[in-house]
Amino acid sequence: xxxxxxxxxxxxxxxxxxxxxxxxxxxxxxxxxxxxxxxxxxxxxxxxxxxxxxxxxxxxxxxxxxxxxxxxxxxxxxxxxxxxxxxxxxxxxxxxxxxxxxxxxxxxxxxxxxxxxxxxxxxxxxxxxxx
Numbered sequence: 001x002x003x004x005x006x007x008x009x010x011x012x013x014x015x016x017x018x019x020x021x022x023x024x025x026x027x028x029x030x031x032x033x034x035x036x037x038x039x040x041x042x043x044x045x046x047x048x049x050x051x052x053x054x055x056x057x058x059x060x061x062x063x064x065x066x067x068x069x070x071x072x073x074x075x076x077x078x079x080x081x082x083x084x085x086x087x088x089x090x091x092x093x094x095x096x097x098x099x100x101x102x103x104x105x106x107x108x109x110x111x112x113x114x115x116x117x118x119x120x121x122x123x124x125x126x127x128x129x130x131x
Contacts, residue, residue, distance in 0.1 A: 001121050007041075007048065007103065008046060008047070008077065009049040010048070010051075010120055011050075011051050012052065013118065014052065016031075016033065017117070020115065021043075021117045024078050024095075025094035028043065028091075030043075031043040035113070043056060048077065051066045053065060053116035057111070066118045066119045067118065068097065068117070072121040073120070073121070075120070075121070076113075076123050077120060080126065081124060082110065084112055086111040087112075088101070088114065091122070097115040102124075111123060111125040112124045121131075
């Protein structure tokens with residue numbers, strides 16, 4: 001049986017607003033919006049989707065909510081860029097909350113962190129390859 005990562009979905013108060021933020025902050029492009037605006041999907045090798053919390057809670061009553069000012073959930077969204085400094089500045093200018101300024105890791109990768117408009121942790125880093 002072959003399995004693979006088919007996408008990532010983040011539950012948010014407003015799916016359209018979240019998608020618009022990722023377009024402004026990171027340059028993503030929208031590929032789909034449901035007729036009721038409860039789901040938006042952004043293009044990518046791994047699609048990133050946003051589902052409105054009230055819609056998701058109909059089937060997932062134990063859903064924890066992402067919120068700015070509260071502890072970040074135990075995951076992050078990774079955005080890669082050849083120019084981490086410029087990508088970090090663009091995200092902050094678009095309203096992302098800075099967490100960690102761009103810096104170099106011992107293995108040569110440049111990384112930074114922000115939180116999106118819903119408090120989701122986003123790593124902005126240079127591309128990497130696994131050995």
